[in-house]
């Protein structure tokens with residue numbers, strides 16, 4: 001572990017030197033005569049502890065506290081005071097200091113106090129790490145190593161810092177839109193309310209308003225006697241996740257827009273104005289911009305929903321993610337379904353990498369779950385995945401739109417061509433029930449060439 005860094009800020013040079021000589025045995029120290037010097041040095045280091053004299057040339061200790069805290073909120077400030085004036089100490093603590101030490105300094109008691117603070121800092125750090133682990137385990141975690149998913153994660157991180165910014169997530173089915181929405185919610189530190197999903201595709205138009213805003217008792221026939229809270233009220237101070245938002249009728253879109261404009265609403269049958277502050281995250285696998293052109297989606301609503309836009313690429317367009325995500329699911333299903341720790345054989349990995357995942361991450365998850373259940377051995381083979389024998393699907397899937405797009409990060413062309421070739425070889429052998437001569441024929445090559453390539457590809 002690195003030695004903690006301690007700043008000593010005091011214009012009394014003999015005293016600073018004395019403290020430094022004593023603390024140097026245990027810590028890294030730096031001394032300053034003026035608070036300004038210490039503050040400017042803090043642009044590059046983050047001291048664990050700062051010992052701060054109150055009466056200093058230039059800005060005094062009391063004023064410096066806030067500036068120091070702004071620069072490095074984690075630094076613990078311990079005041080060095082020449083007198084016992086309690087009002088000054090109270091003021092210092094109010095400004096953000098943690099401790100005070102009355103001069104003349106007694107080295108041993110100074111060391112005891114510093115050690116106590118260092119221990120507290122360690123506990124706080126540990127708590128932060130535990131919170132991170134808790135978040136990872138309790139909530140699904142976005143896995144992936146591709147450049148595309150890193151870009152998505154960078155936006156997720158940024159919007160998580162705001163409490164209310166609306167986010168619109170687009171992407172094919174199974175790409176992880178809901179996972180991303182819930183990650184934004186759970187990563188937003190100040191969010192107090194819950195994550196409430198509503199699937200707009202399955203809600204009847206006539207029920208949308210009462211579902212969203214609730215109703216008062218006796219609002220309509222069939223309404224429950226006590227009335228009902230709407231999702232907006234339930235998601236107060238949290239997140240309302242509008243899944244498949246493109247499926248909302250124009251009428252429902254108008255009702256939603258009215259609420260988003262003012263943050264106010266009326267329960268169905270109610271006369272009292274209600275307020276709810278929350279974040280709206282919506283998701284869609286349709287192109288809403290095209291829908292706007294066809295006047296199927298309101299442009300004004302779109303701009304309110306899509307303050308930040310996240311587009312999640314299809315899994316086939318970020319093939320670097322396939323194995324890390326497959327391993328992530330393997331770990332999960334090894335934990336929940338299997339007694340022994342299963343792993344993918346190299347051929348199984350190749351099969352996963354070369355398959356065209358129309359159902360995206362969801363399909364990959366189901367495939368790994370099946371493999372963990374089906375495989376009799378610890379090493380998972382291609383046939384356990386349930387995708388290898390799916391020849392017509394695989395062949396059809398290797399059309400151009402299934403191929404990864406070339407971007408500045410590049411692709412491994414050889415690997416890609418090999419995987420395409422492997423699929424055709426497998427399909428040819430499937431169709432001809434393993435007859436190499438016939439398989440070679442339908443691939444328009446000699447039997448020798450077929451055998452040679454087969455050995456190379458499947459070695």
Ligand SMILES: Nc1ncnc2c1ncn2[C@@H]1O[C@H](COP(=O)(O)OP(=O)(O)OP(=O)(O)O)[C@@H](O)[C@H]1O
Pocket residue numbers: 140141142143144171172173174175176177178179180285325328361362365
């Ligand atoms: N990057 C990822 N890392 C780990 N798990 C993922 C990732 N992306 C998606 N998943 C998992 O894949 C499954 C499907 O994801 P999700 O339900 O979020 O997709 P979706 O885009 O909302 O799909 P649909 O459009 O069908 O509603 C979930 O089990 C989710 O946890």
Ligand SMILES: [Mg+2]
Pocket residue numbers: 177178243283
């Ligand atoms: Mg979804």
